[in-house]
Amino acid sequence: MAAAAPAVDGVPGRGPPGEVIHLNVGGKRFSTSRQTLTWIPDSFFSSLLSGRISTLKDETGAIFIDRDPTVFAPILNFLRTKELDPRGVHGSSLLHEAQFYGLTPLVRRLQLLEELDRSSCGNVLFTGYLPPPVFPVKRRNRHSLVGPQQAGGRPAPVRRSNTMPPNLGNAGLLGRMLDEKSPPSPSGLPEEPGMVRLVCGHHNWIAVAYTQFLVCYRLKEASGWQLVFSSPRLDWPIERLALTARVLGGALGEHDKMVAVATGSEILLWALQPEGGGSEIGVFHLGVPVEALFFVGNQLIATSHTGRIGVWNAVTKHWQVQEVQPITSYDAAGSFLLLGCNNGSIYYVDVQKFPLRMKDNDLLVSELYRDPAEDGVTALSVYLTPKTSDSGNWIEIAYGTSSGGVRVIVQHPETVGSGPQLFQTFTVHRSPVTKIMLSEKHLISVCADSNHVRTWSVTRFRGMISTQPGSTPLASFKILALESADGHGGCSAGNDIGPYGERDDQQVFIQKVVPSASQLFVRLSSTGQRVCSVRSVDGSPTTAFTVLECEGSRRLGSRPRRYLLTGQANGSLAMWDLTTAMDGLGQAPAGGLTEEELMEQLEQCDLAPLASSRGSLPSPSPRTSLTSLHSAFSNTSLSSRWGSPSPPQAEARRRGGGSFVERCQELCSCLSLLPKPMAQEKPLL
Numbered sequence: 189m190a191a192a193a194p195a196v197d198g199v200p201g202r203g204p205p206g207e208v209i210h211l212n213v214g215g216k217r218f219s220t221s222r223q224t225l226t227w228i229p230d231s232f233f234s235s236l237l238s239g240r241i242s243t244l245k246d247e248t249g250a251i252f253i254d255r256d257p258t259v260f261a262p263i264l265n266f267l268r269t270k271e272l273d274p275r276g277v278h279g280s281s282l283l284h285e286a287q288f289y290g291l292t293p294l295v296r297r298l299q300l301l302e303e304l305d306r307s308s309c310g311n312v313l314f315t316g317y318l319p320p321p322v323f324p325v326k327r328r329n330r331h332s333l334v335g336p337q338q339a340g341g342r343p344a345p346v347r348r349s350n351t352m353p354p355n356l357g358n359a360g361l362l363g364r365m366l367d368e369k370s371p372p373s374p375s376g377l378p379e380e381p382g383m384v385r386l387v388c389g390h391h392n393w394i395a396v397a398y399t400q401f402l403v404c405y406r407l408k409e410a411s412g413w414q415l416v417f418s419s420p421r422l423d424w425p426i427e428r429l430a431l432t433a434r435v436l437g438g439a440l441g442e443h444d445k446m447v448a449v450a451t452g453s454e455i456l457l458w459a460l461q462p463e464g465g466g467s468e469i470g471v472f473h474l475g476v477p478v479e480a481l482f483f484v485g486n487q488l489i490a491t492s493h494t495g496r497i498g499v500w501n502a503v504t505k506h507w508q509v510q511e512v513q514p515i516t517s518y519d520a521a522g523s524f525l526l527l528g529c530n531n532g533s534i535y536y537v538d539v540q541k542f543p544l545r546m547k548d549n550d551l552l553v554s555e556l557y558r559d560p561a562e563d564g565v566t567a568l569s570v571y572l573t574p575k576t577s578d579s580g581n582w583i584e585i586a587y588g589t590s591s592g593g594v595r596v597i598v599q600h601p602e603t604v605g606s607g608p609q610l611f612q613t614f615t616v617h618r619s620p621v622t623k624i625m626l627s628e629k630h631l632i633s634v635c636a637d638s639n640h641v642r643t644w645s646v647t648r649f650r651g652m653i654s655t656q657p658g659s660t661p662l663a664s665f666k667i668l669a670l671e672s673a674d675g676h677g678g679c680s681a682g683n684d685i686g687p688y689g690e691r692d693d694q695q696v697f698i699q700k701v702v703p704s705a706s707q708l709f710v711r712l713s714s715t716g717q718r719v720c721s722v723r724s725v726d727g728s729p730t731t732a733f734t735v736l737e738c739e740g741s742r743r744l745g746s747r748p749r750r751y752l753l754t755g756q757a758n759g760s761l762a763m764w765d766l767t768t769a770m771d772g773l774g775q776a777p778a779g780g781l782t783e784e785e786l787m788e789q790l791e792q793c794d795l796a797p798l799a800s801s802r803g804s805l806p807s808p809s810p811r812t813s814l815t816s817l818h819s820a821f822s823n824t825s826l827s828s829r830w831g832s833p834s835p836p837q838a839e840a841r842r843r844g845g846g847s848f849v850e851r852c853q854e855l856c857s858c859l860s861l862l863p864k865p866m867a868q869e870k871p872l873l
Contacts (some may be wrong), residue, residue, distance in 0.1 A: 204222070209317045212250040213253045213256075215253055215257065222237060227267070228267070228290075228293065232290045235290075247271070256285065261524075262274055265292075272297060280302075283299065284699065286298060309725065312768065314764060315751065321403045366662075383756070384755025385397050385398060385681075385755075387734050389431065389735055390432055392738055395431040395447050400425065403419070414464075417461075422449075422456075426451055428450035432447075433460075440553070446502070448481060449481075453476055455481065456470075456473075457471075476508065478492060479493050484525050491515050491527070494619060497515070499539070513529035513531050515527050516871065521572050528566065531564070532561070532589075533555045534587065536553075536554055556607065559589060564620075565589060569624045592621060598611045612659060614642075619637040622639065627646075628648070630646055632695070639685075640666055641666065643715070646659050662714060669685055670701065671703055682731065683731075684698075685698055689713075689734035694712060695714070695715070696719060697710070701713060705726040719773060722754070724762060727755040732843075734753050738751055749765065749767045
């Protein structure tokens, strides 16, 4: 920007074309001719030298322009030679300055280079694109919720469902949204009817939830992904989504494939037909807000942090609700459902026994273990050893507590009479543990302190976890994934960072740095190493994502594939081949985001309204709030590049430094972003 002070030496526009013009750009002097600066009409320089823009001169008489001199150098070179030489300047910075100076030929050239660099067909990992589906019309309601249901202390609005097939018609999704506005969400946040809120997959099936309806796709070997079901339009936003797709010809017939959604305390369940279509099974009520919705085999499970659990059994067609202690975590393995509670107890349910005792009005909820310190169990992971199918007693459980402890308990044949025994304890976290995963080779824990991740390598002997030499520390890193208080558009359940993957294979974290990001980073959960990064092919923000372990084809040599599914703000769904990315592991940059990549992501948002997970207890549902994958640079390197911190921040650093997220916010304040104050604590790198 040029300072608004009048020129003092006559009228600038009357000089000869060969006149030498001296410029002071951000403190650095440049000299060029009037003709060089003004050959592009209606630019900043032609207006400046014609007197249409007032000028300010320094003590030597040079015209002062308050812009970046590093970026100005290649711009001046373009004006001289009409050739582009970026000289190491980032393309986006050069484009931004060219737009400021009004240099239309340079702007067009830079925009063309940017378009050529970004293909709408994606990179080699891009494997599929599903356009936004047709927006279903509202149909007659058959079921309604009668009487107020308490949700967060407020009466929940009446919600309805219906079973009539949707009228696909000729109007597309976006056209329907222009005609009919979606109602406000119970949280008071604006809803976006066309964006993908949730996505999940099972075997060769995918379910995608939008604000008021859901669709299901099935992968067919010859024809690819095909739309097989679209639900009627609902009255309120979908908050939870679950899908089960068992093999064809199962014992339960049409109930081998089911999809369920939850809104408030109401749950809607449909049976899916392999060749297309679906029928409503029923509408069930938990009585309290549903925090987690998932299938264990053919049993639909709904849980709430209040301590209530609901189960629908596909064999008995019975919906059962039972009270337990307040639930803070859960996990399922085989036919076992384990619940971690705030009183330090771990309860288990064997869902295979549901049909045998349903008439007794008892879900067979039994206490399996109680934490020695009676700390709340805030994260839970169950690993069934290869011997489990033979004896049924070889179970290993890792859990995290509200005080930051990580414990491993085991139940092997020699401990059957006395229940699980405490095997290992780690006290490396100082905040509540929000996630934990015990797999064949690794133990992974994440805490609420900006999602600090600690990993250990696990030693096994004949399939069982061993103390010789025992679990050894492997890595420590952080995951940065800033989310608004309730996630993008009011739903954070679709942005779970993971870890994803089978427990006998390498697992990955999925990182979305800011809420409006269109780029995701895939990292190994064991070390934080980058596997790959993907960017939406249409440029729209990514609003939900998950990882699907897809069955292999029947063709000779085919193997199962792992896909990253990304739902976009415009309603589309993209698919990325993580199997290929894992095969090429080591080609991507080591470690986490580079300094430039992180700042590019942070420039896309205002940090002021973002939620912080520091000091908050985790949710029992598979959701993540504030998380981070890796910080690859230090306090010193950041402050030296963007200037010294303000006196209070400098004093805080002398006392022990600020948190990683706090330092990012400080940097963004230099970029005219508004940071949110964070508690100060030395970062763990």
